[in-house]
Amino acid sequence: MKQIVIISGKGGTGKTIITGAFAALAKNKVMADCDVDAADLHLLLQPEIKKRYEFKSGETAVIDQNKCIQCGKCIEVCRFSAITENRKPQTAHRIIIDPISCEGCAFCSLVCPVGAIKMKENTSGEWFISETRFGSLVHAKLGIAEENSGKLVPLVRQKAKEIAEKQNCDWVIIDGAPGIGCPVIASLSGIDCALVVTEPTLSGLHDADRVISVAKHFGVSVKLVINKYDLNEQMAGKIEKYCQDNNIQLIGKVSFDKSVVKAMVEGKTIIEYSDGKAKKEINQIWDRLESDFEE
Numbered sequence: 001m002k003q004i005v006i007i008s009g010k011g012g013t014g015k016t017i018i019t020g021a022f023a024a025l026a027k028n029k030v031m032a033d034c035d036v037d038a039a040d041l042h043l044l045l046q047p048e049i050k051k052r053y054e055f056k057s058g059e060t061a062v063i064d065q066n067k068c069i070q071c072g073k074c075i076e077v078c079r080f081s082a083i084t085e086n087r088k089p090q091t092a093h094r095i096i097i098d099p100i101s102c103e104g105c106a107f108c109s110l111v112c113p114v115g116a117i118k119m120k121e122n123t124s125g126e127w128f129i130s131e132t133r134f135g136s137l138v139h140a141k142l143g144i145a146e147e148n149s150g151k152l153v154p155l156v157r158q159k160a161k162e163i164a165e166k167q168n169c170d171w172v173i174i175d176g177a178p179g180i181g182c183p184v185i186a187s188l189s190g191i192d193c194a195l196v197v198t199e200p201t202l203s204g205l206h207d208a209d210r211v212i213s214v215a216k217h218f219g220v221s222v223k224l225v226i227n228k229y230d231l232n233e234q235m236a237g238k239i240e241k242y243c244q245d246n247n248i249q250l251i252g253k254v255s256f257d258k259s260v261v262k263a264m265v266e267g268k269t270i271i272e273y274s275d276g277k278a279k280k281e282i283n284q285i286w287d288r289l290e291s292d293f294e295e
Protein backbone atom coordinates (compact mmCIF):
# COMPACT_ATOMS: atom_id res chain seq x y z
CA MET A 1 0.00 0.00 0.00
CA LYS A 2 1.30 3.45 -0.96
CA GLN A 3 0.48 6.72 0.77
CA ILE A 4 0.56 9.83 -1.39
CA VAL A 5 -0.12 13.33 -0.18
CA ILE A 6 -1.07 16.27 -2.38
CA ILE A 7 0.28 19.52 -0.95
CA SER A 8 0.95 23.11 -1.96
CA GLY A 9 2.98 25.99 -0.60
CA LYS A 10 -0.22 28.00 -0.12
CA GLY A 11 -3.97 27.54 -0.47
CA GLY A 12 -5.88 27.94 -3.72
CA THR A 13 -3.43 26.29 -6.14
CA GLY A 14 -5.80 23.50 -7.18
CA LYS A 15 -4.54 20.89 -4.72
CA THR A 16 -8.02 19.63 -3.85
CA ILE A 17 -9.07 19.49 -7.54
CA ILE A 18 -6.13 17.12 -8.17
CA THR A 19 -6.88 15.08 -5.03
CA GLY A 20 -10.52 14.72 -6.04
CA ALA A 21 -9.49 13.65 -9.55
CA PHE A 22 -7.12 11.01 -8.11
CA ALA A 23 -9.95 9.77 -5.91
CA ALA A 24 -11.95 9.17 -9.09
CA LEU A 25 -9.02 7.59 -10.97
CA ALA A 26 -7.37 5.31 -8.39
CA LYS A 27 -8.96 1.87 -8.31
CA ASN A 28 -8.52 0.62 -4.80
CA LYS A 29 -8.02 3.38 -2.25
CA VAL A 30 -9.03 5.26 0.88
CA MET A 31 -9.05 9.06 0.95
CA ALA A 32 -8.05 11.33 3.82
CA ASP A 33 -8.66 15.07 4.04
CA CYS A 34 -5.84 16.43 6.20
CA ASP A 35 -6.53 20.06 5.27
CA VAL A 36 -8.51 20.18 8.52
CA ASP A 37 -8.31 23.97 8.93
CA ALA A 38 -10.11 24.53 5.64
CA ALA A 39 -11.41 21.10 4.61
CA ASP A 40 -13.13 21.18 1.21
CA LEU A 41 -12.56 17.74 -0.33
CA HIS A 42 -16.04 16.84 0.94
CA LEU A 43 -17.50 19.39 -1.52
CA LEU A 44 -16.27 17.20 -4.39
CA LEU A 45 -16.75 13.79 -2.82
CA GLN A 46 -20.13 14.44 -1.13
CA PRO A 47 -19.50 12.01 1.73
CA GLU A 48 -22.18 10.24 3.70
CA ILE A 49 -21.03 10.29 7.32
CA LYS A 50 -21.09 6.78 8.82
CA LYS A 51 -19.24 7.41 12.09
CA ARG A 52 -18.69 10.65 13.97
CA TYR A 53 -16.22 11.18 16.85
CA GLU A 54 -15.29 14.09 19.08
CA PHE A 55 -11.70 15.31 18.88
CA LYS A 56 -10.41 16.31 22.30
CA SER A 57 -7.23 18.27 22.68
CA GLY A 58 -5.77 20.36 25.49
CA GLU A 59 -7.48 21.74 28.58
CA THR A 60 -9.12 24.99 29.67
CA ALA A 61 -9.44 26.36 33.20
CA VAL A 62 -12.98 26.72 34.57
CA ILE A 63 -13.97 28.56 37.78
CA ASP A 64 -16.61 27.29 40.20
CA GLN A 65 -18.15 30.64 41.18
CA ASN A 66 -19.74 29.10 44.27
CA LYS A 67 -16.30 28.29 45.70
CA CYS A 68 -14.37 31.41 44.52
CA ILE A 69 -13.55 33.90 47.31
CA GLN A 70 -12.27 36.49 44.77
CA CYS A 71 -8.77 36.69 46.21
CA GLY A 72 -7.30 37.50 42.78
CA LYS A 73 -4.32 35.12 43.07
CA CYS A 74 -5.19 33.41 39.79
CA ILE A 75 -5.17 36.78 37.97
CA GLU A 76 -1.67 37.49 39.25
CA VAL A 77 -0.19 34.21 38.00
CA CYS A 78 -1.84 33.92 34.58
CA ARG A 79 0.86 34.84 32.06
CA PHE A 80 -1.66 34.86 29.22
CA SER A 81 -3.97 37.52 30.75
CA ALA A 82 -6.82 35.06 30.42
CA ILE A 83 -8.33 35.88 33.83
CA THR A 84 -10.06 39.18 34.59
CA GLU A 85 -12.31 40.69 37.21
CA ASN A 86 -15.79 41.67 36.20
CA ARG A 87 -16.50 44.86 38.14
CA LYS A 88 -19.35 46.18 36.01
CA PRO A 89 -22.05 47.92 38.04
CA GLN A 90 -25.35 46.05 38.37
CA THR A 91 -23.71 42.66 37.75
CA ALA A 92 -22.25 40.33 40.34
CA HIS A 93 -18.53 40.80 41.01
CA ARG A 94 -16.90 37.77 39.43
CA ILE A 95 -13.56 36.41 38.37
CA ILE A 96 -13.81 35.32 34.73
CA ILE A 97 -11.62 33.12 32.52
CA ASP A 98 -11.60 33.77 28.78
CA PRO A 99 -11.49 30.25 27.23
CA ILE A 100 -9.97 31.58 23.98
CA SER A 101 -6.99 33.19 25.79
CA CYS A 102 -6.49 30.29 28.23
CA GLU A 103 -3.50 28.15 27.19
CA GLY A 104 -4.30 25.38 29.65
CA CYS A 105 -1.10 25.66 31.71
CA ALA A 106 -3.10 24.89 34.94
CA PHE A 107 -1.01 27.31 37.04
CA CYS A 108 -4.16 29.11 38.27
CA SER A 109 -5.69 25.85 39.50
CA LEU A 110 -2.53 25.15 41.53
CA VAL A 111 -2.49 28.53 43.30
CA CYS A 112 -6.22 28.81 44.03
CA PRO A 113 -6.48 28.53 47.84
CA VAL A 114 -9.99 27.07 47.80
CA GLY A 115 -9.76 24.66 44.85
CA ALA A 116 -12.24 26.71 42.81
CA ILE A 117 -10.47 26.16 39.47
CA LYS A 118 -10.64 22.87 37.60
CA MET A 119 -9.09 21.96 34.26
CA LYS A 120 -11.61 20.77 31.67
CA GLU A 121 -10.72 18.82 28.53
CA ASN A 122 -11.57 20.72 25.33
CA THR A 123 -13.62 19.35 22.50
CA SER A 124 -11.71 20.97 19.63
CA GLY A 125 -13.62 19.49 16.74
CA GLU A 126 -14.97 16.32 15.20
CA TRP A 127 -13.63 13.67 12.86
CA PHE A 128 -15.61 11.38 10.62
CA ILE A 129 -15.47 8.11 8.74
CA SER A 130 -17.61 8.49 5.64
CA GLU A 131 -18.50 6.65 2.46
CA THR A 132 -18.28 8.33 -0.94
CA ARG A 133 -18.96 7.17 -4.49
CA PHE A 134 -15.19 6.47 -4.70
CA GLY A 135 -14.71 4.65 -1.40
CA SER A 136 -14.05 5.53 2.24
CA LEU A 137 -13.03 9.02 3.33
CA VAL A 138 -11.66 10.05 6.72
CA HIS A 139 -12.09 13.77 7.37
CA ALA A 140 -12.44 16.26 10.19
CA LYS A 141 -13.75 19.63 11.21
CA LEU A 142 -12.07 21.89 13.75
CA GLY A 143 -14.20 24.04 16.04
CA ILE A 144 -14.16 27.85 15.67
CA ALA A 145 -10.83 29.39 16.82
CA GLU A 146 -9.35 25.91 17.44
CA GLU A 147 -5.79 25.30 16.28
CA ASN A 148 -5.02 21.72 17.09
CA SER A 149 -4.73 20.45 13.54
CA GLY A 150 -1.15 19.35 14.26
CA LYS A 151 -2.68 16.61 16.43
CA LEU A 152 -5.81 16.07 14.38
CA VAL A 153 -3.90 15.42 11.14
CA PRO A 154 -2.00 12.34 12.47
CA LEU A 155 -5.30 11.00 13.81
CA VAL A 156 -7.05 11.37 10.43
CA ARG A 157 -4.06 9.79 8.66
CA GLN A 158 -3.83 6.90 11.11
CA LYS A 159 -7.53 6.06 10.76
CA ALA A 160 -7.34 6.24 6.95
CA LYS A 161 -4.33 3.90 7.01
CA GLU A 162 -6.11 1.44 9.31
CA ILE A 163 -9.15 1.35 7.01
CA ALA A 164 -6.91 0.92 3.94
CA GLU A 165 -5.13 -2.02 5.61
CA LYS A 166 -8.42 -3.62 6.61
CA GLN A 167 -9.82 -3.23 3.08
CA ASN A 168 -6.55 -4.36 1.50
CA CYS A 169 -6.26 -1.14 -0.49
CA ASP A 170 -3.38 -0.16 -2.78
CA TRP A 171 -3.51 3.57 -2.03
CA VAL A 172 -4.14 6.13 0.66
CA ILE A 173 -4.72 9.44 -1.12
CA ILE A 174 -4.32 12.40 1.18
CA ASP A 175 -5.33 16.01 0.66
CA GLY A 176 -2.61 17.69 2.72
CA ALA A 177 -2.63 21.03 4.45
CA PRO A 178 -1.30 24.07 2.57
CA GLY A 179 1.75 26.02 3.76
CA ILE A 180 4.70 24.76 5.76
CA GLY A 181 3.31 24.68 9.31
CA CYS A 182 2.60 21.91 11.78
CA PRO A 183 -0.30 20.33 9.82
CA VAL A 184 1.75 19.90 6.64
CA ILE A 185 4.65 18.38 8.58
CA ALA A 186 2.15 15.97 10.15
CA SER A 187 0.84 15.21 6.62
CA LEU A 188 4.33 14.24 5.43
CA SER A 189 5.62 11.70 7.92
CA GLY A 190 5.84 8.16 6.54
CA ILE A 191 4.58 9.23 3.10
CA ASP A 192 5.71 7.44 -0.08
CA CYS A 193 5.34 10.49 -2.29
CA ALA A 194 4.42 14.16 -1.91
CA LEU A 195 2.87 15.71 -4.98
CA VAL A 196 3.37 19.48 -4.84
CA VAL A 197 0.86 21.55 -6.82
CA THR A 198 1.89 25.05 -7.83
CA GLU A 199 0.78 27.83 -10.15
CA PRO A 200 2.97 29.64 -12.70
CA THR A 201 3.72 32.74 -10.65
CA LEU A 202 6.83 33.93 -8.82
CA SER A 203 5.09 33.56 -5.45
CA GLY A 204 3.87 30.10 -6.54
CA LEU A 205 7.49 29.05 -7.20
CA HIS A 206 8.65 30.57 -3.92
CA ASP A 207 5.89 28.80 -1.92
CA ALA A 208 6.53 25.52 -3.73
CA ASP A 209 10.25 25.80 -3.00
CA ARG A 210 9.55 26.24 0.72
CA VAL A 211 7.26 23.24 0.99
CA ILE A 212 9.64 21.11 -1.13
CA SER A 213 12.44 21.98 1.32
CA VAL A 214 10.25 20.78 4.19
CA ALA A 215 9.40 17.53 2.37
CA LYS A 216 13.05 16.91 1.49
CA HIS A 217 14.06 17.60 5.07
CA PHE A 218 11.83 14.69 6.12
CA GLY A 219 13.23 12.47 3.36
CA VAL A 220 9.98 12.38 1.35
CA SER A 221 10.15 11.85 -2.41
CA VAL A 222 8.68 14.91 -4.21
CA LYS A 223 7.00 15.33 -7.59
CA LEU A 224 5.67 18.62 -8.93
CA VAL A 225 2.59 19.63 -10.94
CA ILE A 226 2.18 23.07 -12.51
CA ASN A 227 -1.51 23.90 -12.50
CA LYS A 228 -2.91 26.41 -15.06
CA TYR A 229 0.57 26.47 -16.62
CA ASP A 230 -0.69 28.12 -19.83
CA LEU A 231 -1.69 31.31 -17.97
CA ASN A 232 2.01 32.22 -17.80
CA GLU A 233 4.14 29.92 -19.95
CA GLN A 234 7.27 31.96 -19.32
CA MET A 235 6.96 31.44 -15.56
CA ALA A 236 6.01 27.80 -16.12
CA GLY A 237 9.32 27.51 -18.01
CA LYS A 238 11.18 28.94 -15.00
CA ILE A 239 9.51 26.38 -12.75
CA GLU A 240 10.56 23.61 -15.16
CA LYS A 241 14.13 24.88 -14.96
CA TYR A 242 13.88 24.95 -11.15
CA CYS A 243 12.81 21.28 -11.24
CA GLN A 244 15.78 20.35 -13.45
CA ASP A 245 18.24 22.27 -11.27
CA ASN A 246 16.91 20.71 -8.07
CA ASN A 247 16.41 17.19 -9.37
CA ILE A 248 12.64 17.23 -8.88
CA GLN A 249 10.40 15.28 -11.19
CA LEU A 250 7.94 17.55 -13.01
CA ILE A 251 5.23 14.91 -13.32
CA GLY A 252 2.84 17.04 -15.36
CA LYS A 253 1.33 20.34 -16.32
CA VAL A 254 -2.39 21.11 -16.24
CA SER A 255 -4.02 23.68 -18.52
CA PHE A 256 -6.41 26.36 -17.39
CA ASP A 257 -9.81 24.86 -18.08
CA LYS A 258 -13.12 26.54 -17.21
CA SER A 259 -14.78 23.17 -16.75
CA VAL A 260 -12.74 22.67 -13.54
CA VAL A 261 -14.73 25.42 -11.80
CA LYS A 262 -18.00 24.26 -13.34
CA ALA A 263 -17.34 20.72 -12.06
CA MET A 264 -16.67 22.09 -8.56
CA VAL A 265 -19.90 24.07 -8.57
CA GLU A 266 -21.74 20.83 -9.39
CA GLY A 267 -19.89 18.89 -6.68
CA LYS A 268 -18.13 16.64 -9.21
CA THR A 269 -14.51 15.83 -9.92
CA ILE A 270 -13.10 17.00 -13.24
CA ILE A 271 -12.78 13.34 -14.25
CA GLU A 272 -16.54 12.85 -14.03
CA TYR A 273 -17.45 16.22 -15.48
CA SER A 274 -15.69 16.82 -18.78
CA ASP A 275 -13.51 15.44 -21.53
CA GLY A 276 -11.48 18.63 -21.71
CA LYS A 277 -7.76 19.28 -21.56
CA ALA A 278 -7.45 19.38 -17.76
CA LYS A 279 -9.09 15.96 -17.39
CA LYS A 280 -6.74 14.39 -19.94
CA GLU A 281 -3.66 15.97 -18.38
CA ILE A 282 -4.58 14.93 -14.82
CA ASN A 283 -5.32 11.45 -16.15
CA GLN A 284 -1.80 11.30 -17.60
CA ILE A 285 -0.32 12.48 -14.29
CA TRP A 286 -2.11 9.68 -12.43
CA ASP A 287 -0.94 7.10 -15.00
CA ARG A 288 2.67 8.29 -14.58
CA LEU A 289 2.38 8.19 -10.81
CA GLU A 290 1.02 4.65 -10.89
CA SER A 291 3.72 3.45 -13.26
CA ASP A 292 6.46 5.14 -11.16
CA PHE A 293 5.42 2.91 -8.27
CA GLU A 294 5.27 -0.20 -10.46
CA GLU A 295 8.90 0.23 -11.54
Ligand code: SF4
Binding pocket: 060, 061, 077, 078, 079, 080, 081, 082, 083, 097, 101, 102, 103, 104, 105, 106, 107, 108, 109
Ligand atom coordinates in the same frame (compact mmCIF):
# COMPACT_ATOMS: atom_id res chain seq x y z
S1 SF4 B 1 -4.74 27.56 32.87
FE1 SF4 B 1 -2.98 28.91 32.65
S2 SF4 B 1 -3.53 30.14 30.87
FE2 SF4 B 1 -5.42 29.22 31.57
S3 SF4 B 1 -6.28 30.72 32.90
FE3 SF4 B 1 -5.11 29.33 34.19
S4 SF4 B 1 -3.09 30.32 34.36
FE4 SF4 B 1 -4.16 31.31 32.68
Ligand code: SF4
Binding pocket: 063, 067, 068, 069, 070, 071, 072, 073, 074, 075, 095, 111, 112, 113, 114, 115, 116, 117
Ligand atom coordinates in the same frame (compact mmCIF):
# COMPACT_ATOMS: atom_id res chain seq x y z
S1 SF4 C 1 -7.52 32.05 43.04
FE1 SF4 C 1 -9.38 30.88 43.31
S2 SF4 C 1 -10.47 31.95 44.89
FE2 SF4 C 1 -8.88 33.33 44.22
S3 SF4 C 1 -9.92 34.57 42.65
FE3 SF4 C 1 -8.98 32.86 41.59
S4 SF4 C 1 -10.58 31.33 41.49
FE4 SF4 C 1 -11.23 32.78 43.02
